[in-house]
Amino acid sequence: MITLNNVSLNLEGKQILNNISLNVCEGKTAIILGPSGAGKSSVLRVILGLWRPQKGTVIIDGEDITNKSENQLLHVRRKMGMVFQGNALFDSLTVAENVCYFLKEKENLTEKEISFRIKESLEFVNLEGTDDLYPAQLSGGMKKRVAIARALAFKPCILLYDEPTTGLDPINAKSIVELINKVKESGTTTIVVTHILQDAIILGDKLTLMNNGKIVETNTVDNLLNSSNNFVQDFFFEINQELKILKHKSVI
Amino acid sequence: METFTKILSGLQNYTLFVKDIIRGMFRCFKYKDDALREMYLIGAKAFLVALGGGLFVGIILAIEVGHQLELFGAKTLIGRTVSLGMIREIGPIITGLLLAARTGAKNTSELGSMQLSEQIDALRAFGTSPVDRLIVPRVVAALIMFLPLTLIADITGILGGMFITITTFHMDVSFYWHSALDALLLKDLFVGFLKPFFFAFFIATISCYYGIYTKGGTTGLGKNTIKAVVSSSVAVLVIDFIFTKVVWEVM
Structure with a gap:
């Protein structure tokens, strides 16, 4: 449904995305996780055709949209819904x-x-x-x-969420996560971009971790928790600590 | 060199932007309600600005010119000077400058804050052209409303001149009107009524350009609003100079 092949994006001389490849099948959910400035939101903008990559291809529902004009993009964009970080x-x-x-x-x-x-x-x-x-x-x-x-x-058959719970209190954030899960159940292809690990774990089985415009690793939560990659270990440190405490408590 | 490249690149972007607007104008009926709303905001709501601006400029012009003409015993020429000055130059310029400030600041700040809060991206993301939806109605509204506003400034300016001629220079009102209307030729009306369309187009497109390309948060928005007002005002003066030069050389 959504395929990014070796996408690279430069804006004002700065490399935003570096050789990104991503594939999201119809009705599935992809979670893109990473720290601020990793290039997560840029991936959504590239998928929507708001930003045009210098390298690579973007395929939406079997149609290559990489070099389409604004007018040609209109019918592709109508297949997609977007929830902006600032709501817009x-x-x-x-x-x-x-x-x-x-x-x-x-x-x-x-x-x-x-x-x-x-x-x-x-x-x-x-x-x-x-x-x-x-x-x-x-x-x-x-x-x-x-x-x-x-x-x-x-x-829409594709729904994109940019940091849907950022800036919300825990109760509201939880209800938004529940809402996203409810939408997912209707079979909509979903991509959620977030830097909040807890939300990512609830929303998807498979997570894509990004840093500095690159995909660091795409894996299940369990595999990421046990990853040997230093960045992944750092990013999951807090969750790992919480899990260790929980395990320790259950042993006691 | 860097500044020069920046200016050239800005001019290129502006030209492409104007090209999109001209294309979008062929589809302007799609958003006629937005154009009507803009006409009300930049036209009807600016009525008092044009009226006040025109009136006081006409009064000042009559006072200054009147005192000079009085020295030569040519007070009867006050009407002629005021009407020619207002219709050909000062009416369009004062309206242009006032609207460059009012409409220019409005367009840039509105579009700039929409850009910063991702509303323009939302329009594009949901398959709507921001140029057709937001810019074209503003440009069309400016093109329609600037001429009536200039006419208001012209008329009130001439009326202001009349008031001064009667009260300060103690002349008969019929002398004033005879002198004022007798001086006006068709080419004066043509030039005076053509200028507002050019002013409207450049003020609206420049201010919308700065609005839609706003970057850098509220500081960027403030900077772009200043740039929009300054550039639009300079554009008004430059276009007026070109018109005046062409009229004196050609017509």
Whole structure:
């Protein structure tokens, strides 16, 4: 469904991605993990065609989009939904208008169908009754939910999340993770980019760890925990320590 | 050398940006509601700015010119000077400069904050062209609204001149109007009414360009807003110079 072959990206003379290869099959979930500045969000931007790589190919649903123009990319982008790190909600529009913004623009739906989609999407993210509120009137967690509802309203076959729980309190973060899991169950191909290890472990069986624009290792959580790679060991240090404490307690 | 390369690269990007806008203008009916909203914001809401600007410039012009003409006993020429000055030069320039500040700052700050909060990326990600959706309505609105605003400035400027002629120089109102209208030729009206379209196009495209290419957080947004207002104002003066030169040389 999504394939990146040896993708390299330079922006303003700085190497952002270095020979990245990634393959996500239809209906599967990929978790991209790594510290800030590792190039995780850039991978999503390359997949969306917002940034064009200098080397390598990007294939979405069997179509090579690497060198497509903005107009040629439109129909490919309509297959994808994106939840931005900062939510990217339109401040001047209400929640309902944000959710239906792209529906009105792109789909040939009647007003009744659009209202149904708004209701359906907001119910899915547990935000019934917030239709007339503006983004400024919402909490961080609620904004994130609206961003997810907006991406879902489209009924995309690919959903991309950029740091979905960053900046949220633990309760809201947990509910967003649960929501992402709920969306995954519907068979949507998902890519989640995060630097929060706990979220990554809950959301995916197989994790891709990135650092300095390169993929360090792609493996299951168990294998990563036992990896001999120094960077992987450093990144998983805290979790390993917690696991050791838990094991120690269970022995006692 | 680096600065020169930077300027050239900026001009190249701006040209490509303008090309996209011109292409997008053929699809402008798709977002007519946005264009109407922008017309209200940059046109109707700027009514008082144009009215006040035009009125006071007309008054100042009449006072300054009147005192000089009085020395030669040529007070009857006040109307002629004010009407020609307002219609050909000062009306369009003062409206252009006021709108470069007002509309330029509005466009750059709005689009810049949308760029910084990823809203423009969101538009692209969901398959909508930011140029068609955000820029073209602003440019179309400016092209439509700048002429009426300039007319308001012209008319109020001439009325301001009339007020001064009557109250300060104690002339008959009919003398003023006769002198003011008699001086105006078709080419003066043509030049005076053509300028606002060029001013509108450059103010709107320059300010949108700086807005949509905002980088570097709030500091970058502040810098780009200043650049947009300064560049738009300079563009107004340069275009006006070109028009004036061409008119005196050719027409």
